[in-house]
Amino acid sequence: MHKFVIKRNNILETYTNYEDIPDDFDHVIEFLPDVPDGPHSDEEHDELAKWNDRLQELMRKEHARSNTSR
Numbered sequence: 001m002h003k004f005v006i007k008r009n010n011i012l013e014t015y016t017n018y019e020d021i022p023d024d025f026d027h028v029i030e031f032l033p034d035v036p037d038g039p040h041s042d043e044e045h046d047e048l049a050k051w052n053d054r055l056q057e058l059m060r061k062e063h064a065r066s067n068t069s070r
Contacts (some may be wrong), residue, residue, distance in 0.1 A: 005030035006058075018054055026065065028058050 002013045006025040
């Protein structure tokens with residue numbers, strides 16, 4: 001099961017579905033996508049490759065929000 005923890009308004013919020021993470025948060029605390037044991041199929045490799053992009057997107061949102069809070 002995936003586990004994503006963000007801090008929003010000084011409260012830690014945990015999500016198991018990436019799409020449920022709101023856009024307005026202060027910090028990414030944990031980013032733990034569930035990675036199945038290998039060997040992986042081509043489809044699984046394609047899905048696993050997306051997780052880095054998703055983390056980078058959350059980091060961009062975090063950075064943008066921290067810049068507007070100053």
